[in-house]
Amino acid sequence: MSELLFERQGGVAVITLNRPDSGNAFTLEMLADWERALRECIADAAIRAVVLTGAGRIFCSGGDVKRMARNAAAGQGPWDRSKYLTDHVHRIPLTVLELDKPYLVAVNGAATGAGMDMALMGDLRFAAESARFAESYIKVGFVAGDGGAWMLPRLIGTPKALEMLWTGDFVAAAEAERIGLVNKVLPDAELLPHTMAVAERLASGPTVAIRLMKRMVRQGAASSFPEALAFAASCVGVVSGTEDYREATAAFAEKRKPAFQGR
Missing domain, CATH: 1.10.12 (Lyase 2-enoyl-coa Hydratase; Chain  A, domain 2)
Structure with missing residues (x-):
């Protein structure tokens, strides 16, 4: 899985989005590997907790905007765009919904658009001090197509959710913690060790x-x-x-x- 790394450390599975040079933006290969990794986590009783993070300095920038622009210029129609979401991107949140094991997200940098929505799917979210969050769809004249409009108000309330969706402005890690978007903010070097420690504690529990x-x-x-x-x-x-x-x-x-x- 070159665009997505999947490893086990005891009872904890670690999924790492691995396109750091592209802000860990989605590709069809990454999405397919991601779903397969989640399916393995669901099926394997030896896996008792799952951690999701990103390689490099960005957690996930969501959809590849350059690819979207090329598709639009090539005449991609509304049906094709809708099918891309339902047949590929939506497979991730729907599979996460089947996972009844702890799903922890370590946000190591910027989480934007669908990348932020993927972070929202975690049961617990920990953020590096350098992390920041933006529902950036509005900046490209788009709407939240990956569940953000459903998940975000349930976490931070409707007015704040609409503010993020309507402006696309970034929310820094400290503010994200204050409004309940993340559980805890940590120094960058401590993010993954802390998240793994929590995951290992849950994996060794009842x-x-x-x-x-x-x-x-x-x-x-x-x-x-x-x-x-x-x-x-x-x-x-x-x-x-x-x-x-x-x-x-x-x-x-x-x-x-x-x-x-x-x-």
């Missing part, structure tokens, strides 16, 4: 409980409170039958650190 909590949060966002309680009761029934639950309760009673097995 796997079933962690995955069920992610499902509960996601379903709760689209459920009534009684429905959420009913789902919670079902999850409690499942998790209480796991080896990790028995180990955790025994360790608590014995005043020792539990040794989770992920089952």
Whole structure:
């Protein structure tokens, strides 16, 4: 996977967008490799957490604007543009939606347009001090085509989301943390080590409980409170039958650190 690197470090899988000379802008090859990597993360029980980051000084600049301009000049029609999104770009958020394992994003530099939207898909987002964010679609007369208009207001509220979408202005890392766009800002050199430490902590935790909590949060966002309680009761029934639950309760009673097995 030359345009996308995929490696494992224990129970953590690391996906690295690897077109640093092009701002890690999407290509068809990168998108296909990205989906395959996510599918492997979903299917492989040994992978318990996933980290996404970018190579070089830019996290992701989203779609390749130069390619878009060439396509427009060549007469690419609305149907072709729509099909490019649904058949390629949208495969990433839809696959992420199937991933019930922790998905952490380490934003190592500028995240713009669809690149910012890809960062929004993380369960947790950590940013380098040099990171900055922009819903830059408006700068090229475009709209957010990769889920940003759905995800962003749910994270930072409608007025701030519309401000970012309508202006395309950059938001610095410190401001992103203040408005809840990222969980934490770190010195550039500490970004990936910190993100990996969090991922490793989650990967060594009670796997079933962690995955069920992610499902509960996601379903709760689209459920009534009684429905959420009913789902919670079902999850409690499942998790209480796991080896990790028995180990955790025994360790608590014995005043020792539990040794989770992920089952």
